[in-house]
Amino acid sequence: MQSSKVSTKYQITIPREIRERIGISAGDVVIFEAKKDKIRLEKLEEFYREHAGSIKVKEPVKAVKEARKRLWE
Numbered sequence: 092m093q094s095s096k097v098s099t100k101y102q103i104t105i106p107r108e109i110r111e112r113i114g115i116s117a118g119d120v121v122i123f124e125a126k127k128d129k130i131r132l133e134k135l136e137e138f139y140r141e142h143a144g145s146i147k148v149k150e151p152v153k154a155v156k157e158a159r160k161r162l163w164e
Contacts, residue, residue: 105132126163 093106105115113134115121120135 122159124159124163131163 095103124131
């Protein structure tokens with residue numbers, strides 16, 4: 092387990108080992124999801140790659156939020 096200190100602007104540095112493991116580079120977009128006292132961080136393209144084609148609805152934003160919620164249940 093690794094740690095990072097929260098700055099006065101509420102920013103954190105993702106430890107190198109973790110960045111390399113999930114392939115995060117400068118400029119990449121990540122998503123955060125909080126559940127109780129835990130935070131999940133995922134590279135945005137990975138989320139969409141996993142769920143591409145599985146959402147066929149008229150309200151895609153709502154469907155994505157619901158799919159993300161189900162992942163945490």
